[in-house]
Amino acid sequence: MSALMIRDLHKSYGGLEILAGINLEARTGEFVALVGPSGCGKSTLLAMIAGLETVTSGEIWIGDRLVNSVQPKDRDIAMVFQSYALYPTMTVRQNITFGMESRGVPKAEQAEAVKRVAALLQIEQLLNRKPGQLSGGQRQRVAMGRALVRDPKLFLFDEPLSNLDAKLRVDMRTEIKKLHHRVGKTTVYVTHDQVEAMTLASRIAVMNQGSVQQFDTPKRIYDRPTNMFVAGFMGSPAMNFIPARLTGSTSISVRAADGSDATLALAAPLPTGAPKDVVLGVRPEHIYRFTADLKSRKPAVQPLQAPVELVEPTGAETLAVLRLGDLEITGRFEPDDAPVMGETITLGIDMSRACLFDPATRALL
Amino acid sequence: MAEIAANARNDPEAAAATRRYFWNRFLVYAVLTLFAVIYLAPLLVVVFNSLREQSDIARNGLISLPRSFRLDAWAQAWGTYCVSGTCEGMKRNFFNSLWMTIPATLISTLLGAMNGYVLSKWRFKGSEILFNLMLLGVFMPGQISLMPWAFLLGKLGLTNSTYGLVLIHVVQGVSFTTLFCRNFYVSIPDDLIKAARIDGAGFWRIFRKIILPLSPPILIVTVIWQFTGIWNEYLFGVVFTSGQQQPITAALVALTAGGTTARAYDVMSAAVLIGALPPLLIYLFGGKYFVRGLTQGAIK
Numbered sequence: 001m002s003a004l005m006i007r008d009l010h011k012s013y014g015g016l017e018i019l020a021g022i023n024l025e026a027r028t029g030e031f032v033a034l035v036g037p038s039g040c041g042k043s044t045l046l047a048m049i050a051g052l053e054t055v056t057s058g059e060i061w062i063g064d065r066l067v068n069s070v071q072p073k074d075r076d077i078a079m080v081f082q083s084y085a086l087y088p089t090m091t092v093r094q095n096i097t098f099g100m101e102s103r104g105v106p107k108a109e110q111a112e113a114v115k116r117v118a119a120l121l122q123i124e125q126l127l128n129r130k131p132g133q134l135s136g137g138q139r140q141r142v143a144m145g146r147a148l149v150r151d152p153k154l155f156l157f158d159e160p161l162s163n164l165d166a167k168l169r170v171d172m173r174t175e176i177k178k179l180h181h182r183v184g185k186t187t188v189y190v191t192h193d194q195v196e197a198m199t200l201a202s203r204i205a206v207m208n209q210g211s212v213q214q215f216d217t218p219k220r221i222y223d224r225p226t227n228m229f230v231a232g233f234m235g236s237p238a239m240n241f242i243p244a245r246l247t248g249s250t251s252i253s254v255r256a257a258d259g260s261d262a263t264l265a266l267a268a269p270l271p272t273g274a275p276k277d278v279v280l281g282v283r284p285e286h287i288y289r290f291t292a293d294l295k296s297r298k299p300a301v302q303p304l305q306a307p308v309e310l311v312e313p314t315g316a317e318t319l320a321v322l323r324l325g326d327l328e329i330t331g332r333f334e335p336d337d338a339p340v341m342g343e344t345i346t347l348g349i350d351m352s353r354a355c356l357f358d359p360a361t362r363a364l365l
Numbered sequence: 366m367a368e369i370a371a372n373a374r375n376d377p378e379a380a381a382a383t384r385r386y387f388w389n390r391f392l393v394y395a396v397l398t399l400f401a402v403i404y405l406a407p408l409l410v411v412v413f414n415s416l417r418e419q420s421d422i423a424r425n426g427l428i429s430l431p432r433s434f435r436l437d438a439w440a441q442a443w444g445t446y447c448v449s450g451t452c453e454g455m456k457r458n459f460f461n462s463l464w465m466t467i468p469a470t471l472i473s474t475l476l477g478a479m480n481g482y483v484l485s486k487w488r489f490k491g492s493e494i495l496f497n498l499m500l501l502g503v504f505m506p507g508q509i510s511l512m513p514w515a516f517l518l519g520k521l522g523l524t525n526s527t528y529g530l531v532l533i534h535v536v537q538g539v540s541f542t543t544l545f546c547r548n549f550y551v552s553i554p555d556d557l558i559k560a561a562r563i564d565g566a567g568f569w570r571i572f573r574k575i576i577l578p579l580s581p582p583i584l585i586v587t588v589i590w591q592f593t594g595i596w597n598e599y600l601f602g603v604v605f606t607s608g609q610q611q612p613i614t615a616a617l618v619a620l621t622a623g624g625t626t627a628r629a630y631d632v633m634s635a636a637v638l639i640g641a642l643p644p645l646l647i648y649l650f651g652g653k654y655f656v657r658g659l660t661q662g663a664i665k
Contacts, residue, residue: 052559073565085556089578098574099564146564 003028003186009058020210031187033201040207042190078147082159084139086131093127117145137168155187194234206230228362240329242280255325264302267352281355287331290348300352308339415634422630438631455636458616465527469534470591477542485550502540525610534595542587549583582658589651593644613640
């Protein structure tokens with residue numbers, strides 16, 4: 001059964017269209033991430049699910065209930081805000097019980113619930129403090145505690161980690177994942193950070209300009225992005241886009257650094273009707289140093305000459321900026337096997353992992 | 366410090382800098398003192414005269430150091446001095462002012478807080494226009510509304526009563542209190558309201574439990590502003606009340622316009638001071654909160 005179902009949802013302010021026909025669903029217990037650049041409409045979508053924004057047209061179902069015109073408090077949801085939105089004049093305990101008090105839950109039951117949540121999030125020692133006396137990470141926990149205490153049908157997270165510093169963000173990400181595993185509640189999680197979406201979600205909806213570009217598992221989104229926007233947005237460093245020409249049904253040619261054309265054999269034939277000009281999409285980690293050994297392990301690998309313009313060691317891996325025609329592409333190498341600056345390297349491009357796009361429609365071929 | 370001073374003694378350049386600093390400071394304080402004296406001198410004259418004997422004032426003039434000291438003038442001004450036939454001093458008018466100012470201040474502040482809450486957190490179509498129309502009241506001089514008020518108070522049967530003045534000051538003050546509160550509440554993050562709505566709190570519960578507890582800084586500002594403004598207001602008091610119903614500002618004029626007898630400058634001075642005391646006390650004790658409330662946001 002679906003815990004959340006969204007059908008052809010539209011939102012516009014005056015003449016400005018923010019959401020243009022969204023279709024989404026989250027199965028019970030699922031973790032769905034909405035990811036996209038700022039202004040793509042993901043936060044508006046979440047606010048509409050929460051009931052904080054009105055629906056222009058379309059349907060939102062939570063469980064088996066159409067909630068289009070149901071008040072936020074009656075939607076059986078809980079939300080964690082980017083700013084945490086803790087009530088500044090109340091203690092942590094009062095923050096957590098505020099919702100229950102509004103609903104008239106008996107005091108004893110409230111105390112029991114606070115105890116349970118405080119233990120779960122390890123914030124027992126903070127209960128009598130005010131939000132102003134807490135660190136960023138602690139506030140984050142309290143905000144989650146306020147959501148968890150409700151035991152709702154649906155959890156909504158609006159960029160909950162973007163106010164934390166880099167290290168804490170990774171820690172809290174792990175905690176959210178553990179928490180979801182333990183609590184098993186259906187969750188909709190908005191983020192602009194594709195790593196967060198990849199690591200947390202069971203399915204990701206990649207959004208751009210008010211519509212869902214692709215809604216699929218992280219693996220499918222990463223491996224087979226439906227268009228160049230998704231391909232470029234997911235993954236860091238981003239996928240390399242190389243203009244190429246079809247030279248046969250199973251081969252393409254790209255412009256090499258010296259201006260000559262290099263022919264690459266495709267791993268699978270293109271569908272008929274494919275355009276003559278295509279865009280080859282290769283992720284940095286699918287670019288290797290070409291060796292006979294590599295060729296025997298990965299038969300789809302194709303050689304390509306490229307001068308090395310710049311090398312960036314990060315410790316775990318080394319990124320190399322490579323010249324190809326008049327564009328630069330990025331390759332990701334093992335530090336021990338990394339190219340050096342100035343060297344001209346023979347690359348091995350794993351064509352079985354490459355994607356081809358139509359430059360006109362930007363869609364996957 | 367000692368080290369710096371020692372260095373200054375040995376180093377002519379440092380010594381010159383020290384001298385320059387000293388003269389700069391001296392100049393600043395001299396100018397400040399001069400203006401403080403100019404502003405405070407009238408107050409001082411009034412305080413002195415309220416403590417001098419009438420004969421001393423008559424002999425040595427209004428502006429002169431006191432050569433006598435007595436508190437009789439205060440007692441007279443408060444309770445026994447005769448104004449146009451009644452010999453009750455300013456006491457009754459003082460309480461009139463108090464019974465006018467306190468309710469008018471509280472009601473207008475509360476209304477301002479609620480207006481500000483709606484206009485900042487529950488915006489609706491046309492709420493900005495409404496707010497701008499209310500702002501008009503801030504810039505409108507009281508004289509403009511004299512006639513309408515005369516008409517309205519007549520209809521309501523509230524002429525020559527403190528209730529009438531309370532009504533006037535509440536309505537006239539709401540523009541200001543709304544402006545103050547609305548601008549303060551704008552700085553409260555909207556997420557707080559959204560979180561509370563999801564938590565199941567309604568309009569009033571959010572106001573009571575979230576907005577009001579954050580409001581003391583701005584409420585202090587509006588209370589001070591309204592209290593001093595209403596207390597010192599003269600025009601409405603003198604137009605719509607007379608005799609025993611007058612607030613103290615209006616009564617002071619009746620006192621000084623006492624006509625035939627020799628002018629009792631000592632009593633007048635004491636009466637003026639009695640009339641000025643409440644706002645002065647508010648300023649002395651609340652002044653720093655006033656500045657703080659206007660400059661700080663809702664969330665530290």
